[in-house]
Amino acid sequence: MNRWTWLAGLLGLIAVLALVLHQDVGAILAAVQHAGWALLWLLPFHLVPLWLDVLGWRVLLAPRDPEGRAGVAVLLWIAAIREAFNRLLPVANIGGEIVGIRLVKRRGVDGAAATASIVLEVLLTLVNQYLFTALGVVLLIAITRQVGALDSLLFALLASLPLPLGLFWLVRHGQLFARLESVAERILGGRTRLTELINGQRLDQDIRALSTPRWRLLAAGGWQLAGFVVGSLETWLALRLLGFQVSVWDAIAIEAVTQALRHLIFIVPAGLGVQEGGLVLFGSLIGVPVEASLALSLVKRLREIGFGVPALVSWYWVEVRQVRQRPQRQPQ
Structure with a gap:
C-alpha cells in the first residue's frame, strides 16, 4: 500500500467518524439492534447477484x-x-x-x-x-x-x-x-x-x-x-430489516448512484467515507433519515466482512496447500 492509499484511507476513516459522531450514535445502533439476527439473511442473499x-x-x-x-x-x-x-x-x-x-x-x-x-x-x-x-x-x-x-x-x-x-x-x-x-x-x-x-x-x-x-x-x-439490479435489493432488504420502509425503486436508485461513486473514487481503501457519504447524500434526497443511511452502511460493511473474510481464508488455504505440495512434485 503506497502512502497516497494510506492517506486516502485515513481521510476516509476520518470522514466516517465525523459523520457518525455528528449524528445520534444511539439511533444508529438501535436500528441495527432492531434488525437483530435477521441481518444474517444478507449473507446467502448476496450469492444471488454474484x-x-x-x-x-x-x-x-x-x-x-x-x-x-x-x-x-x-x-x-x-x-x-x-x-x-x-x-x-x-x-x-x-x-x-x-x-x-x-x-x-x-x-x-x-x-x-x-x-x-x-x-x-x-x-x-x-x-x-x-x-x-x-x-x-x-x-x-x-x-x-x-x-x-x-x-x-x-x-x-x-x-x-x-x-x-x-x-x-x-x-x-x-x-x-x-x-x-x-x-x-x-x-x-x-x-x-x-x-x-x-x-x-x-x-x-x-x-x-x-x-x-x-x-x-x-x-x-x-x-x-441483472446482477446489478438484483444486488440493489440488498439495500431494500437491509433498510426494511432496520425498520425503514422504502420501495424497490428507491433502493435501486440509492444503490446505483452510491456504487458509481465508490467505483469512481476507487483509490480510497474499502470506499471508507465514500460509501457513507453517498448513502447519506442520495438517501436524503428520497427521504431516508441520515441515521438510517449510516446504519445501512454499517450493515453493508458487516456483510462484506462476513462474506469476504471466509472467501479470503479459503484462498489462503489453497495457496498454502499449493506451496506445501510443490516440493513433493520436484524430482529427487
Whole structure:
C-alpha cells in the first residue's frame, strides 16, 4: 500500500467518524439492534447477484473451456475471492482480477483464455456500471422530481458513455495488448519475462474469439446487468430489516448512484467515507433519515466482512496447500 492509499484511507476513516459522531450514535445502533439476527439473511442473499454475474462470466469463458473445468460453482467461489480482494484490501480494484486469473488457470484453463475472459468481463462491467448509474439517476429524478443537478449529472453520464464503449471497441478490435507488448519491449530493450507474460498477440486473439459471436457479449452483459439490479435489493432488504420502509425503486436508485461513486473514487481503501457519504447524500434526497443511511452502511460493511473474510481464508488455504505440495512434485 503506497502512502497516497494510506492517506486516502485515513481521510476516509476520518470522514466516517465525523459523520457518525455528528449524528445520534444511539439511533444508529438501535436500528441495527432492531434488525437483530435477521441481518444474517444478507449473507446467502448476496450469492444471488454474484451467481448472476458468474453466469455472464461463464458464457464468455465457455468457448475455451468446453469441458467445464471452471464451471459455475468454481467460478462462483473465485468471484467471491475476487470481490473480497477488491472490497476489503487496498488493491485498487485490480488485485482480485489477478488472483482470479491465477485460480482459473489452476483449473486447467489456458492462461491467455482466462485473462481474456476477465478482461472482457471487466469491460462489460464498466459499460453496465454506466447503464446502471444512468438508471439510478433517472429514478432519482422521477422520485424527487428534481431536475437541476441530477439532470446535468445524467447528461454528463450519457455524454461520457462513448468512452467505455470506445475502450471496449479498442480492446476487441485494436490489438491493444500486442501494441502494449511492443511498447514494453522498446522500453525494456527487448523480450523480457514481463513481455512474455503479456503475450499480447495471443491475448488479443483470445479476446476476439471469446467475444464472437456478438450474442455472447449480449448474453454476458445481460446477466451482469441483472446482477446489478438484483444486488440493489440488498439495500431494500437491509433498510426494511432496520425498520425503514422504502420501495424497490428507491433502493435501486440509492444503490446505483452510491456504487458509481465508490467505483469512481476507487483509490480510497474499502470506499471508507465514500460509501457513507453517498448513502447519506442520495438517501436524503428520497427521504431516508441520515441515521438510517449510516446504519445501512454499517450493515453493508458487516456483510462484506462476513462474506469476504471466509472467501479470503479459503484462498489462503489453497495457496498454502499449493506451496506445501510443490516440493513433493520436484524430482529427487
